[in-house]
Amino acid sequence: MYIKTKRNIGEEEKNEILKFISANRLGNIIKEEKDYYRIGIIGNTSNVDLDILLSFAGVDEIVPIGKSYKFVSREFQPQDSVIDIKGRKIGGGNFLMMAGPCAIENRESIFKIAKAVKDSGAQVLRGGAFKPRTSPYDFQGLGEDGLKYMREAADKYDLLVVTEVMDSNDIPLIEKYADIFQVGARNMQNFSLLKALGKSNKPVLLKRGLSATIREFLMAAEYIVAYGNENVILCERGIRTFETMTRNTVDINAIPLIKEKSHLPIIIDASHGTGRRTLVQPVTMAGIIAGADGAMVEVHENPECACSDGMQSLHFDEFDRLMKNIDKLLVFRKEIV
Structure with missing residues (x-):
């Protein structure tokens, strides 16, 4: 899954999300879009209450990825990697x-x-x-x-x-x-x-x-x-x-x-x-x-x-x-x- 941030969020709001991910011993992959970020969550999330993130000021939604190959998929990144x-x-x-x-x-x-x-x-x-x-x-x-x-x-x-x-x-x-x-x-x-x-x-x-x-x-x-x-x-x-x-x-x-x-x-x-x-x-x-x-x-x-x-x-x-x-x-x- 990945977090879709709200548009035009600041560094403080983004860092708050990353701090939560890190505190739960999870990794992240960040993709910068035109005016928002996709933040992929790496690791076992079964024991983490990710719904807490929905209360964060910078989070728009949490998007599940249907593919088992999550972060190399087009679902996570629609545009070609260069x-x-x-x-x-x-x-x-x-x-x-x-x-x-x-x-x-x-x-x-x-x-x-x-x-x-x-x-x-x-x-x-x-x-x-x-x-x-x-x-x-x-x-x-x-x-x-x-x-x-x-x-x-x-x-x-x-x-x-x-x-x-x-x-x-x-x-x-x-x-x-x-x-x-x-x-x-x-x-x-x-x-x-x-x-x-x-x-x-x-x-x-x-x-x-x-x-x-x-x-x-x-x-x-x-x-x-x-x-x-x-x-x-x-x-x-x-x-x-x-x-x-x-x-x-x-x-x-x-x-x-x-x-x-x-x-x-x-x-x-x-x-x-x-x-x-x-x-x-x-x-x-x-x-x-x-x-x-x-x-x-x-x-x-x-x-x-x-x-x-x-x-x-x-x-x-x-x-x-x-x-x-x-x-x-x-x-x-x-x-x-």
Whole structure:
């Protein structure tokens, strides 16, 4: 539920409401509207007499939220969230492209890739330093050295950095190098990790789990928001089905449905979604037409020799062609909305 304040309330009246919430060991999320506030109440309210709030001078009404994913829902916030990351924005009509290798392999490689994706128009460099692999014998990433290389390359070419965090113990380390935390599909319901990221002030890119329903996906986002971090970006990266000709099955209809249900921005990852280089461009573009606020694409200077996911990584020229087509597509999308 949330409190709708009276119009044009003063700071003293607002602080009186917040003091009551805090005194009852509850959290809050504040959304400022044109001339009033929505104050979301976080926590177990079963033993709190919230009706007392109706007697407060600044309270207009207490509004229940029907969704289990309360604060990421459109019920709580009708307008799109716009997340500003060092001047780059996503959501509310702002498109953000994230591109780079599956795994950071060495310093020379990540610098080449960073230059190529920047030249083609990407704003965020992606790359894994800690790789969750199905086999314990596969390449597991370079760890902190990989993070250093990626940060150096991103700074040289004026890019943001997004990289995966798998363990809450690694958050302080990764926080030093990354601008955006990525939660991979396998960790979508790692609730201790989600809670810890909720206490960070950096945006979180949350990928949909391998077999997660849309409701479960939004509930995972709710964990991060409920623990204090409202800067969540969702990512549709395909789900596991009976189909075997692609790595996963990209759920395109999830994009407009999630935008209908939630105010959070959502991106499309067709690289993991399809597992096939030839499908990355058409499926990425399909996701954009469906309303995606951004995309994540795996790019490598020599995909055939990549340490991981080479078969779904684009060559530099293929990525450049995709970006040119996306520019045209975004113009077209504005015309048909």
